Amino acid sequence: MRRRSLLLLGSGALYAGPLEDRIRRIEQRWSPVASMAAAQVPAVSIAVFRDGQIEWARAYGVATTTGTLFQAASISKPVAAMAALHMAQFGNFTLDEPINQKLKSWQVPPHEFTSPVTLRGILSHTAGLTVSGFPGYAEDAEAPSVLEVLDGRKPANTPPIRVDVAPGSLYRYSGGGYTVLQVLLEDRFGKSFPELMRRIVLQRLSMYTSTYEQPLPAESASRAAVGFHANGRSYTGGWHLYPEMAAAGLWTTPIDLAKFALELQQTLAGKSTKILEQSSAELMVTPHIGRHGLGLVALPAWFGHSGSNAGYRCQFWAARNGSHGAAVMTNSDNGMKLIKPIFDAITAECAWPPGLA
Numbered sequence: 545m546r547r548r549s550l551l552l553l554g555s556g557a558l559y560a561g562p563l564e565d566r567i568r569r570i571e572q573r574w575s576p577v578a579s580m581a582a583a584q585v586p587a588v589s590i591a592v593f594r595d596g597q598i599e600w601a602r603a604y605g606v607a608t609t610t611g612t613l614f615q616a617a618s619i620s621k622p623v624a625a626m627a628a629l630h631m632a633q634f635g636n637f638t639l640d641e642p643i644n645q646k647l648k649s650w651q652v653p654p655h656e657f658t659s660p661v662t663l664r665g666i667l668s669h670t671a672g673l674t675v676s677g678f679p680g681y682a683e684d685a686e687a688p689s690v691l692e693v694l695d696g697r698k699p700a701n702t703p704p705i706r707v708d709v710a711p712g713s714l715y716r717y718s719g720g721g722y723t724v725l726q727v728l729l730e731d732r733f734g735k736s737f738p739e740l741m742r743r744i745v746l747q748r749l750s751m752y753t754s755t756y757e758q759p760l761p762a763e764s765a766s767r768a769a770v771g772f773h774a775n776g777r778s779y780t781g782g783w784h785l786y787p788e789m790a791a792a793g794l795w796t797t798p799i800d801l802a803k804f805a806l807e808l809q810q811t812l813a814g815k816s817t818k819i820l821e822q823s824s825a826e827l828m829v830t831p832h833i834g835r836h837g838l839g840l841v842a843l844p845a846w847f848g849h850s851g852s853n854a855g856y857r858c859q860f861w862a863a864r865n866g867s868h869g870a871a872v873m874t875n876s877d878n879g880m881k882l883i884k885p886i887f888d889a890i891t892a893e894c895a896w897p898p899g900l901a
């Protein structure tokens with residue numbers, strides 16, 4: 545098992561001593577070589593941050609580095625939510641107006657309920673919209689346009705995205721809702737979703753290795769980890785394609801996810817307005833119905849999100865008080881078998897506050 549590492553502290557200088565010892569003890573707790581072999585997970589990448597900066601990052605697996613790209617799966621959603629809230633701050637749309645007033649290329653079909661679908665409902669998974677998640681499209685399958693996905697028209701492999709419960713009445717996870725958000729942003733600004741995300745979020749946070757482009761450009765594909773089935777077999781073509789970009793299309797690294805989480809921590813502390821005002825950041829981490837805020841899972845002491853695409857599993861958690869956090873990404877359907885032990889090891893070694901899910 546090869547291990548590629550990056551140790552960061554302060555300005556980014558290489559650092560050993562106590563930090564290296566801490567990393568070694570964390571590794572002893574989750575046993576990378578034995579655990580990865582037993583779970584048939586070829587690659588794991590980790591970034592840990594503390595007190596406003598990335599403290600260390602390390603990658604495990606043959607030909608895997610801290611710059612290796614993984615599919616972020618549903619962690620695509622909070623990053624997209626940040627972009628939507630940023631644009632809402634400038635009056636491009638409001639959280640509570642009927643979203644059909646701003647949609648142009650597609651409309652939420654009529655339904656029997658009096659309450660409308662709103663941006664707040666979409667971001668908090670309370671809009672009453674169907675389709676929880678998406679399986680993606682294999683290399684040898686025809687991929688649909690996003691409008692075909694919305695209406696469930698061939699070659700889409702999921703049902704139409706429709707309202708079947710009263711908007712605002714309950715929490716129900718909906719990747720379908722975030723696909724509507726994707727079209728809203730493209731309609732409103734006349735640019736592709738990957739380009740909008742690059743300009744609004746990724747570039748501003750120096751998430752330079754990250755992209756929502758589907759399919760992945762050749763240069764980025766050369767740095768991507770191939771996804772694996774639970775039986776240890778790689779996915780045909782390396783991975784699935786996701787036209788549902790806002791819901792599942794982000795390619796990134798744990799280091800870039802750490803930058804996203806750090807920005808939210810800084811904004812919540814009133815130390816940054818790079819993308820969001822403090823009040824907008826609070827909306828992301830305040831439970832709406834259940835434990836979901838606008839884009840994020842919101843626990844009393846933590847915020848974060850997990851992701852599950854074909855061949856990839858990932859998760860990040862960040863302390864609301866700005867003290868700690870970590871992001872872990874894997875390239876296997878078995879990845880969650882390792883992610884919890886890794887977080888348990890980091891929590892125990894670093895004496896994180898309790899309360900993680």
